[in-house]
Amino acid sequence: MAIQKHDFEQLMTQARVKLVGASDAGLKGELFDVFSEFLNDSSAWTQDLPVAYQPQKQDYPLFVSEGQIIRLNGVFDWGTTVPVPGGPPPANSVPVPALMPDIGTLIVKNPPQASGYFLVTVTTNVALPTDRNMVPVAPDWLLPVWHVGLLDGLLGKMMTQPNKTYSNSTQGAYHLKRFRDAISRARVSKLRANTLGAQAWRFPQQFRTVSQQSGVPAIGSASERSF
Amino acid sequence: MLRGLLFLGWLMSSALETITDYINDGRTLLQDTIAPYRYDDPSLVTAMNVTLLEGRRIRPDLFVYRRCKPNERGVQSFQANDGTILEMEEQFRLAFLHGMVAHALERDQEDIQDARAATFMKIFNGILTGAQPMPAATAGT
Numbered sequence: 001m002a003i004q005k006h007d008f009e010q011l012m013t014q015a016r017v018k019l020v021g022a023s024d025a026g027l028k029g030e031l032f033d034v035f036s037e038f039l040n041d042s043s044a045w046t047q048d049l050p051v052a053y054q055p056q057k058q059d060y061p062l063f064v065s066e067g068q069i070i071r072l073n074g075v076f077d078w079g080t081t082v083p084v085p086g087g088p089p090p091a092n093s094v095p096v097p098a099l100m101p102d103i104g105t106l107i108v109k110n111p112p113q114a115s116g117y118f119l120v121t122v123t124t125n126v127a128l129p130t131d132r133n134m135v136p137v138a139p140d141w142l143l144p145v146w147h148v149g150l151l152d153g154l155l156g157k158m159m160t161q162p163n164k165t166y167s168n169s170t171q172g173a174y175h176l177k178r179f180r181d182a183i184s185r186a187r188v189s190k191l192r193a194n195t196l197g198a199q200a201w202r203f204p205q206q207f208r209t210v211s212q213q214s215g216v217p218a219i220g221s222a223s224e225r226s227f
Numbered sequence: 228m229l230r231g232l233l234f235l236g237w238l239m240s241s242a243l244e245t246i247t248d249y250i251n252d253g254r255t256l257l258q259d260t261i262a263p264y265r266y267d268d269p270s271l272v273t274a275m276n277v278t279l280l281e282g283r284r285i286r287p288d289l290f291v292y293r294r295c296k297p298n299e300r301g302v303q304s305f306q307a308n309d310g311t312i313l314e315m316e317e318q319f320r321l322a323f324l325h326g327m328v329a330h331a332l333e334r335d336q337e338d339i340q341d342a343r344a345a346t347f348m349k350i351f352n353g354i355l356t357g358a359q360p361m362p363a364a365t366a367g368t
Binding site: 021023024025026028029134163164165166167 | 285286288289291292316318319354355356357
């Protein structure tokens with residue numbers, strides 16, 4: 001779902017008040033770059049794409065209806081279950097080693113032996129063209145959640161333009177610093193799946209030990225190392 | 228009709244909307260409201276065309292997202308005082324009015340007109356950029 005008109009108007013109103021002599025066209029032009037930098041550096045906008053796979057076929061094209069794909073986050077094999085984007089994966093779903101050397105083409109490491117479905121998660125960004133009102137096509141949650149940081153980005157980029165009535169390099173640097181801070185917070189929020197207080201990292205489970213000895217070999221055992 | 232196509236599609240002010248509005252208000256500033264005019268319509272239309280070109284130089288953001296008519300390219304220009312809408316955001320219309328008047332006055336060779344032309348050009352630049360233009364040459368120098 002695209003940006004809501006009232007959210008966009010709120011952002012533009014704030015920008016018009018603070019940037020004396022700025023044009024709406026100039027604001028929208030700069031806003032595209034603000035969105036692009038925010039989403040690229042935070043990886044906050046992800047989309048789940050169901051992809052039907054065939055036996056012995058390793059490469060699959062990826063398409064998104066909004067924005068453009070910039071990174072591959074992960075691939076899960078749902079088997080014969082049709083994936084539901086955002087829904088819980090089946091119990092037997094497994095991660096699939098894959099790369100995306102050319103943006104928009106998924107290459108899985110091991111060719112599948114049967115037909116089924118992948119659920120591919122990709123990071124996306126805004127793309128041209130914008131809509132007919134020159135508003136970038138972006139998710140509807142972007143402005144309600146991050147409008148303060150995005151406004152800082154817009155103000156910073158506008159104020160650092162030379163020879164304008166709203167030019168102010170000092171204020172521009174201040175706003176751009178706040179913008180970068182908002183990008184960092186958005187990135188962390190995405191990593192933590194928008195939770196409060198949840199841990200962002202846990203020990204890789206493939207290396208975990210379950211014995212009471214915690215993986216330390218007993219003295220005199222065959223696994224004991226000697227120097 | 229074109230108003231509905233402009234920018235966000237929200238209604239804009241009808242003040243200084245067409246080339247005719249600019250010329251009529253420009254004549255007030257030029258103190259040339261009684262026919263036969265000192266500054267005829269073609270010369271004021273030319274003055275506006277030139278002012279738009281200067282505006283494109285110093286504020287390209289006012290022009291780059293303009294929806295052109297078929298077969299129309301570049302900065303909008305006018306052929307006559309025919310009521311055509313001049314596509315410009317509301318907050319900058321006053322600037323182009325002053326720019327048009329400044330250009331019209333520049334052809335005169337009188338002390339008062341030189342100073343008035345400089346003043347109007349200063350307003351034009353001030354609204355668009357906030358910067359001070361080069362001082363105009365004074366008579367006898």
